[in-house]
Amino acid sequence: MHKHVVVIYPHPDDEAFGSSGTMTQFRKEGIPVTYLCGSLGEMGRNMGNPFFANRETLPDIRKKELLDACKILDVNIKMLGYRDKTIEFESRDEIAEHIKGYLDEIKPTLVITHYPGEAVHPDHDAMGAAAVEAVRRMEKEKRPEVWAQAITNGHYEKLGQPQIVNNVEEEFEVKLQAIQAHRSQFEGMFPKMKGSSDFEGQYEEVMKRFKQEEFYKWTFEN
Amino acid sequence: MKAIERADVQKALDQYAEQDVYVHVETTNGAYAKHFNRNHNVGAYIRNAQVRYTRAKIVDAEDAFRVGLKMEKGWIYAEGVTDWEWNENGELLLAGHDSEGRLMVALQISKNPFRY
Ligand SMILES: [Zn+2]
Numbered sequence: 443m444h445k446h447v448v449v450i451y452p453h454p455d456d457e458a459f460g461s462s463g464t465m466t467q468f469r470k471e472g473i474p475v476t477y478l479c480g481s482l483g484e485m486g487r488n489m490g491n492p493f494f495a496n497r498e499t500l501p502d503i504r505k506k507e508l509l510d511a512c513k514i515l516d517v518n519i520k521m522l523g524y525r526d527k528t529i530e531f532e533s534r535d536e537i538a539e540h541i542k543g544y545l546d547e548i549k550p551t552l553v554i555t556h557y558p559g560e561a562v563h564p565d566h567d568a569m570g571a572a573a574v575e576a577v578r579r580m581e582k583e584k585r586p587e588v589w590a591q592a593i594t595n596g597h598y599e600k601l602g603q604p605q606i607v608n609n610v611e612e613e614f615e616v617k618l619q620a621i622q623a624h625r626s627q628f629e630g631m632f633p634k635m636k637g638s639s640d641f642e643g644q645y646e647e648v649m650k651r652f653k654q655e656e657f658y659k660w661t662f663e664n
Numbered sequence: 665m666k667a668i669e670r671a672d673v674q675k676a677l678d679q680y681a682e683q684d685v686y687v688h689v690e691t692t693n694g695a696y697a698k699h700f701n702r703n704h705n706v707g708a709y710i711r712n713a714q715v716r717y718t719r720a721k722i723v724d725a726e727d728a729f730r731v732g733l734k735m736e737k738g739w740i741y742a743e744g745v746t747d748w749e750w751n752e753n754g755e756l757l758l759a760g761h762d763s764e765g766r767l768m769v770a771l772q773i774s775k776n777p778f779r780y
Binding site: 485487488489490491492493496497498501525527 | 665688690692709749751753755757759761764765766767768770772778779780
């Protein structure tokens with residue numbers, strides 16, 4: 443059984459979409475979960491629908507939403523203070539050391555992050571790579587397990603089947619609440635998705651995907 | 665933000681002419697455009713460039729507006745702008761949204777740097 447789980451993603455809402463069901467499972471078992479959130483999603487395109495945010499009010503609004511979501515999920519939150527859409531341009535080395543500082547202190551037995559190169563958004567890829575690097579820099583015996591989440595369309599062909607497949611149907615209600623806590627990003631999203639061209643004919647598939655959270659176990663060469 | 669009234673925005677733009685101001689300019693089709701089988705992702709973004717413009721003009725383009733700032737040695741331009749706000753920090757915010765409220769373009773002008 444894991445003793446402490448650290449989740450590392452760049453944006454408020456990545457946690458809700460990515461692994462809130464899994465986090466809820468850990469919390470049910472009484473295992474502490476800490477979310478290290480890279481940015482405040484300052485550059486998000488969604489401003490609410492109908493929109494109520496603007497480029498300058500969005501950071502504070504999303505911060506509040508992040509805190510709400512973490513309350514729903516009953517997890518600790520640390521905000522790392524990077525800026526949305528710029529993480530790949532930062533020093534990988536500095537971010538890795540920054541993250542390692544938290545890992546050294548928290549001593550998690552499991553780290554969940556995005557699969558570098560297979561996570562669609564440049565911030566996801568960069569944050570995932572820095573998280574993996576942070577763990578790699580730890581002494582071999584002290585390294586937590588790393589579960590990496592791939593979201594590219596073609597990741598099954600590339601990486602094969604994920605080792606961890608969590609059915610989160612029982613936690614789905616909480617997951618939905620956590621997603622909806624990010625009001626500026628997802629208000630009315632689920633009804634809209636049915637009609638959106640982005641999800642044409644895929645709605646059922648998407649809902650099914652939401653009820654399953656998959657991770658690849660990272661293996662370190664040395 | 666509220667729908668642009670051309671004359672009001674023109675007045676606001678004029679107030680920032682002939683002085684050092686900070687601008688934020690961005691445009692994007694979203695980080696997931698490619699993921700959703702649209703064209704590849706495009707976008708550009710400048711935050712807190714200090715500039716000085718001699719003249720500004722907002723032009724009605726029927727479904728939206730175009731805004732041009734003429735500088736001594738160049739231009740700043742944004743199109744597809746639909747909404748605006750002049751907030752309590754004196755930041756003049758202009759933005760264009762799609763039908764789902766997503767930001768597609770922004771041009772912002774301020775006497776002081778935007779939060780970074
Ligand atoms: Zn994200």
